[in-house]
Structures are given as structure tokens and as C-alpha cells.
Amino acid sequence: MTVFTLGLNHTTAPVDLRGRFAFAPEQLSPALQGFRERLRRALPEAALLSTCNRTELYVAAAQPGQVRELVHPAIDWLAAQGGVSGDQLRSHTYVLEQREAARHAFRVASGLDSMVLGEPQILGQMKQAVREADAAGTLGTTLHQLFQRSFSVAKDVRSSTEIGAHSISMAAAAVRLASQLFEDLKQIQVLFVGAGEMIELVATHFSARAPRMMAIANRTLERGEKLAGRFGAQALRLADLPQRLHEFDAVISCTASTLPIIGLGAVKSALKARRRRPMFMVDLAVPRDIEPEVASLSDVYLYTVDDLSQLVQAAGEKRQAAVAQAEAIIDAGVQSFSHWLDQRASVPLIQALNAQADQWRGAEIARARKLLAKGADVEAVLDALSRGLTQKLLHGALAELHGSGDGEQRAQTAETISRLFLRQASRNPTDERR
Numbered sequence: 001m002t003v004f005t006l007g008l009n010h011t012t013a014p015v016d017l018r019g020r021f022a023f024a025p026e027q028l029s030p031a032l033q034g035f036r037e038r039l040r041r042a043l044p045e046a047a048l049l050s051t052c053n054r055t056e057l058y059v060a061a062a063q064p065g066q067v068r069e070l071v072h073p074a075i076d077w078l079a080a081q082g083g084v085s086g087d088q089l090r091s092h093t094y095v096l097e098q099r100e101a102a103r104h105a106f107r108v109a110s111g112l113d114s115m116v117l118g119e120p121q122i123l124g125q126m127k128q129a130v131r132e133a134d135a136a137g138t139l140g141t142t143l144h145q146l147f148q149r150s151f152s153v154a155k156d157v158r159s160s161t162e163i164g165a166h167s168i169s170m171a172a173a174a175v176r177l178a179s180q181l182f183e184d185l186k187q188i189q190v191l192f193v194g195a196g197e198m199i200e201l202v203a204t205h206f207s208a209r210a211p212r213m214m215a216i217a218n219r220t221l222e223r224g225e226k227l228a229g230r231f232g233a234q235a236l237r238l239a240d241l242p243q244r245l246h247e248f249d250a251v252i253s254c255t256a257s258t259l260p261i262i263g264l265g266a267v268k269s270a271l272k273a274r275r276r277r278p279m280f281m282v283d284l285a286v287p288r289d290i291e292p293e294v295a296s297l298s299d300v301y302l303y304t305v306d307d308l309s310q311l312v313q314a315a316g317e318k319r320q321a322a323v324a325q326a327e328a329i330i331d332a333g334v335q336s337f338s339h340w341l342d343q344r345a346s347v348p349l350i351q352a353l354n355a356q357a358d359q360w361r362g363a364e365i366a367r368a369r370k371l372l373a374k375g376a377d378v379e380a381v382l383d384a385l386s387r388g389l390t391q392k393l394l395h396g397a398l399a400e401l402h403g404s405g406d407g408e409q410r411a412q413t414a415e416t417i418s419r420l421f422l423r424q425a426s427r428n429p430t431d432e433r434r
Contacts, residue, residue, distance in 0.1 A: 001060060001061070001062060001142050001341055001344045002060070002061050002097065002098060003058070003059070003060045003061075003097070003098060003101045003102065003142060003143070003146060003341070004058075004059055004061075004070070004071065004095060004096060004097045004098075004101050005056055005057070005058050005059075005094075005095070005096045005101040005104055005105065006056070006057045006059070006071065006074050006075060006078065006093060006094075006095050007049075007054060007055060007056030007057065007093060007094055008021065008054065008055055008056075008089070008092045008093045008094070009053055009054035009055075009056075009113070010053040010054065010115050010305070010306065010309065012092050012093065012094060013092040013093075014306070015286060015288070015304050015305060015306050016287075016288070016292070017082075017084075017092060018052070018053070018054075018055065018286050019286045019287030019288060020081075020082035020083060020084065020287070021050070021055040021078065021081060021082045022050055022052070022055065022258075022286050022287055023048060023050035023055065023081075024050075024256050025128055025132065028048050028050065028128075028129065028132035028133070028136070029132045029133075029135045029136040030136075031048055031081065032046050032047070032048055032132070032133055032136040032138045033136050033137075033138070034077075035048075035057070035074070035077055035138075036136075036137075036138050038073065038077050039070060039073055039074075039077075042061060042069065042070060044059045044060060044061045044070055044138075045059065045060035045061075045138060045139060045140030045141075045142055045143045046058065046059050046060075046133065046138040046143070047129050047130060047132075047133035047138065047139060047143050047147070048129060048132070048133070049108075049125065049126060049129040050125075050129070051121075051122065051125050051286075052284065052285065052286035052305055053114065053115050053286075053305065054108075054113075055078075056108075057074060057078060058101070058105065058143055058146065058147075059074060060140055060142035060143050060146075071095055072086075075089060075090060075093065078093075098338070098341070099334055099337075099338050101146075102146060102149075102333070102334050102337045102338065102341075103330060103334045105146055105147070105150045106149070106150050106153045106154070106330045106333050106334065107330060108122060108126065108150075109122065109123055109126050109150040109151060109153065109154035110153060110154045110157040110158070110163065110326055110329075110330065111123075111154070111157075111163060112157075112163070112323065112326055112327070112330070115170075115305065115308075115309045116169055116170055116309075117163065117319065117323075118158075118163040118322075119169065119170075120158075121197065121198075123151070123154050126147065126150065126151070127151070129147075130143075130144075130147045141344075142341070142344065145337070145340060146337065149333055149336070149337050150333075152333070153329060153330055153333040156329050156333075157325075157326045157329050157330070160325065160329065161322045161325040161326050161329075162322045163322045163323065163325075163326050169201065169205075170198070170201075170202070170284060170305065170308050171198075171201040171202040171204065171205040172205055173308045174202055174205070174206075174252060174282045174284075174303075174308065175202075175205045175206055175209060177280070177282070177301075177303060177308070178206075178250050178280050179209075181278065181280050181301055182249065182250075182280070185206070185209040185210075185211055186209065186210050186211060186212060187211075187212055188211050188212060188249035188250055189211065189212055189213040189214070189215070189247060189248045189249050189250070190206050190211045190213070190214045190215070190248060190249070190250045190251075190252070191214075191215050191216075191217060191236075191244075191245070191247075191248035191250070191251045191252070192214070192215070192216045192217070192233075192252050192253075193216075193217050193218075193238070193241070193251065193252070193253035193254070193255060193261065193262070193289060194217075194218060194253060194254045194255040194256075194285075194289075195216060195218040195220070195223045195224050195226075195227045196254060196255070196256070198254045198284055199216070199227070199252070199254050200227060200230075202252050202254075202282075202284070203216070203227070203230075203231050203233070204231075206250075206252075207231045207232075211250075213233075213234070214228075214231055214232070214233035214234070215228070215233055215234040215235070215236055215244075215248070216228040216231075216233050216234070216235055216236065217235075217236040217237070217238050217240070217241050217244075218235070218236075218238060218255075219238045219255070221235060221237050224236070224237075238261065241261070241262070241266070242266045242269070245262070245266055245267070245269075245270040246269070246270035246271075246272075246273035246274050248279070249277070249278075249279065249280060250279070250280040250281070250282075251279065251280070251281045251282070251290075252281075252282045252284065253281075253282070253283055253284065253285060253289035253290060254283075254284035254285045254289065255285055255289055256285075257285070257287075257289060258287060259287070260287075260288055260289060260290060260291045261289050261290075262281075262289060262290045262291065262294070263291050263294075264291050264293045264294055264297075267279070267281075267290075267294045267297060267300060268297065271297065271299050271300070274299075276299050277299070278299045278300070278301060279299065279300050279301070280301050281294065281300060281301065281302045281303070282302075282303045282304075282308070283302065283303070283304050283305075284304075284305055284308075286305065288304070290302060360389060360392045360393070361389065363388075364385050364388045364389050364392075365385070367384075367385075367388065368381050368382075368384065368385045371384070394421070397417045397420070397421060400413055400417070401413055401414060401417055
């Protein structure tokens with residue numbers, strides 16, 4: 001078996017390109033089925049992980065040689081999903097195989113490959129990716145093992161290290177930026193667009209600073225009202241946003257929309273109604289919720305997820321010590337998975353050897369029964385049975401030895417046959433107990 005990962009993330013691709021390859025949870029299963037159909041002759045295992053910071057395709061194939069056969073079609077398939085050429089996508093992607101693919105999966109699950117070191121959301125997103133792959137029928141034994149071991153390693157990292165204790169979350173970074181623009185956050189009005197986990201987290205951080213007013217705008221009013229009730233905030237319909245935008249000093253948006261929901265024209269109108277008072281805007285969505293042209297307006301301070309990453313700072317020696325501990329746990333996990341993968345690769349050979357041995361045994365037993373039925377001596381029949389099995393077992397090895405070429409090749413063949421067939425019987429545990 002072989003495993004590889006094809007992906008792009010916040011270190012290899014800008015936010016606008018990442019946005020092209022963002023899959024909503026309900027899109028993962030159909031996408032995987034489409035990928036399997038595209039490569040139906042190979043029938044690989046596949047799982048798709050998609051977050052605001054990364055899109056990664058995990059693939060397992062039956063034969064090592066299939067990696068080269070699958071990578072290029074996989075890139076072309078992924079490029080088509082984002083509407084770009086394969087060549088354009090290749091310059092922003094990475095392909096990792098075997099041990100390195102496992103190491104990457106373990107680091108992602110543990111939060112070591114995240115924009116915010118140690119952030120916990122990625123683990124839930126990976127589990128969602130596994131559920132969708134399972135629903136699509138593309139998970140398979142190898143990827144199941146890879147991801148279950150990823151979750152186990154991530155659990156060990158979080159319980160044994162302080163990897164998440166020394167980082168600045170995106171939510172905290174947004175509040176820090178806002179406090180740099182406004183003298184007193186208690187005097188501002190804040191609008192949150194969306195009602196997902198990230199908005200809930202950001203709203204929690206902002207509410208701790210007790211702003212004058214908070215509001216939540218969501219496509220589904222009922223869900224928006226439910227979240228707004230937790231923070232004593234107003235609930236707005238998304239359709240009312242253009243008419244109410246001017247009321248807010250800070251706007252933080254994170255929805256699953258495939259198109260921007262706050263356009264340049266709407267922000268211009270809001271600024272005019274605000275008499276040029278500045279607006280602080282944070283777009284945490286991928287694809288973007290706020291048109292990028294909004295950043296060109298002189299009274300708007302617009303930040304994306306990539307901008308916020310610059311505020312994620314190291315926590316000195318404690319952080320480095322936690323990373324080192326986490327990497328050691330991951331190294332052990334990689335070694336264990338590689339050993340399992342190697343054993344998995346020998347399964348077809350073991351099955352073939354057992355089948356061949358059963359065939360030989362069956363043939364010799366059938367011959368022995370015929371001799372016994374004719375009245376042959378039992379000892380002679382048993383002797384013939386043992387000789388027949390022995391000859392069949394040694395035939396291939398002796399033929400290989402006699403057919404060896406030059407001296408060096410013959411010596412290597414002899415060494416291999418000696419190692420396989422000339423182990424000392426006296427060292428057999430069964431003999432030692434006698």
C-alpha cells in the first residue's frame with residue numbers, strides 16, 4: 001500500500017486562490033465520489049479536508065507504482081474544481097508520500113501546521129472529513145488507520161504538552177487589532193456576519209470587552225437569534241445588511257457563502273452615511289465575504305485571515321519546548337504507522353504463500369489417500385508424503401540457486417536462501433520447551 005497527500009495551504013497559496021478550492025461540508029462526499037469516478041480504473045481510497053487555511057486530498061493506492069499514475073490526474077481534478085489550470089495549481093501545491101504524508105496528517109491534527117499554533121478546531125474538521133469520506137464510500141482500511149492514528153497522536157499532544165497554551169487565536173487577534181484602532185471598545189458597535197463556530201468564538205472575545213452594542217446578521221434568522229441571545233445582541237436578516245451597515249464601527253464576517261456578501265458599493269454608502277468615520281472590518285471567510293476592493297477605501301481598515309496570521313506570535317521558550325515535545329510524539333506515531341503500512345504491503349504475498357502451501361498439501365494428501373486405499377504400507381506412504389512436500393517447498397529455492405548468474409549474484413542468492421531455510425531448529429521455541 002502507498003499513501004500520498006496533495007494539498008495547498010496558507011503557506012503555499014494566497015487567500016483568493018485558497019477560496020477557489022473551499023468545499024462546504026455537504027460538498028465533500030459528492031466531490032470524493034466524482035474523484036473516484038475520474039480515477040475509476042485505479043479505485044483509490046480518498047478523503048478531502050477543506051478549511052479556511054487548507055484544502056488537502058489524502059489518497060491511498062494498492063501499489064507503490066500507482067502514486068505517479070494518480071498524482072497528475074489528482075492535480076488536474078482538483079484544478080478543475082477551482083477553475084484553474086493544472087500548471088497554475090502545481091506551483092501552489094505540495095505532494096507528500098508515505099512517512100511524510102503520515103507526518104503531515106499528524107501535524108495537522110495536532111495543530112502544528114495551523115496558522116494559529118495548537119488551535120483545536122482543525123481536529124473537528126478532520127473528523128468531519130473522515131465522516132464524509134466514509135459516507136462517500138472512499139475511506140478504506142489504510143486511510144481509516146491513518147486518520148485514527150492522527151486523532152490518537154493529536155490527543156497525546158494535547159494531553160502531554162502545552163502546545164495550545166501559548167498561542168493567540170484568530171478571535172483574540174481580531175480584538176487586538178480593533179483595540180489599536182479604537183480608543184475604547186466599550187464605545188463601539190460591532191456587527192458579526194454569520195452564526196458559525198468562528199463567529200461564536202470572535203463574539204465571545206468581543207463581548208468580554210463590553211462594546212456598546214453587538215448584532216448578528218445571518219441568512220437564517222432563527223439561528224442568528226439563537227446565537228444573539230447568548231450575547232445579548234440584536235439579530236438581523238442578511239438581506240437588511242446594506243441598510244444597516246453604516247451603524248457599525250466594526251464588522252467581522254465568516255460565512256460559507258461562495259460569493260462576497262458585502263460589496264464595495266455597500267461599504268461606500270455606509271461610509272457616506274457615517275460621514276467618513278472609520279470602519280474596522282475583518283473577513284475570516286474563505287472564499288471572501290467582503291470584496292477585496294473594499295480595502296482601497298481610505299476610511300476602511302480591512303483584514304483577512306492572512307493578515308491576522310501576522311499577529312500570531314511565538315511564546316518564547318515555552319512554546320518551543322511544547323513544539324519539540326509534540327514533534328517527538330508525532331515521530332513515534334509516524335514510525336508506528338510506517339511499520340503497519342509495511343506489514344500491510346506484505347499481506348498479498350503472505351496470502352499467496354499460504355494458498356500455494358495449501359495447494360501442495362492438498363495434492364500430497366490426495367496422493368497419500370490413494371496409496372493407502374490400494375493397501376500401501378503406512379510408513380512408506382508417510383515417507384512419500386513428507387518427501388513430496390519437502391521437494392515442493394525446496395524446488396523454487398534450488399532452481400533459483402542453480403540459475404544464479406555471476407559469483408556476486410550467486411552469493412547474494414545463497415545468503416537469502418540460507419537465511420530463509422537454514423535457521424537452526426534447536427532454537428525453535430517449541431524445541432526448547434521439550
